[in-house]
Amino acid sequence: MKIIISPAKKMNVVSDSPDIQGMPVFLTQTKEILRWLQSKSYAELKQIWGCSDKIAEQNFDRLKHMNLQNQLTPAVLSYEGIAYQYMAPAVFEDRQFDYVQEHLRILSAFYGVLKPMDGVTPYRLEMKAKASIAGHKDLYDLWGSGLYKEVRDDSGIIINLASKEYAACIEKYLTKQDTYITCIFGERSGNKIVTKGTYAKMARGEMVRFMAENQIENPEEIKDFDRLGYIYRKDLSSETRYVFERQNR
16 A cells, blocks of 8 residues: 655755665656756746745755755655644654655655655755656656556555645556545535645645554555544545545534
């Protein structure tokens, strides 16, 4: 069983983090993407990134000095977005680190697929960015089926905790032999269950923590998730969609 999750835009170098346990599997492609990014002007990169001057300046400077081999931080500790704050890997016990290292895969526009303890350096690049590299029309085309093949294991079970932007890298290549389950985190609005971005990100991170703490190997056990006010809604769920509704308190 594998769990997929999105990266975060905000990243940092953690100087006192545990040692990395490996390097990203698609480092050759990452180097190609890096060369393409470094060939762009500040104005071009700011447009690709779609960010403020402050963030663009920080990342432009990072690109100029980027080293993919040194001063690396384990990926799961480098990302600082909301999902990772609620996952809280910095306070994982050894068995929780072991669990996520085996089961969790972080999808990345820059690195492709990351194991939690792979060494990374801060970057900025989203999967939907307008990046035509080496004859590919965009990053989805560049990565092709590679991310799906890397994520899938012999069980064929994939638990999707990623955003639509990143899940699309996997969903296009699914086969009938796969068991692909998307977790939906929402709340009631009238007669509908709607997803709100921030709460969903919190829940995705909390779900990874829940699975790691309980060493979950069977998707059925995911239905017991009851953190942050969420409960599993059997009546709204299916074999491929597990719906969790946040209760108003």
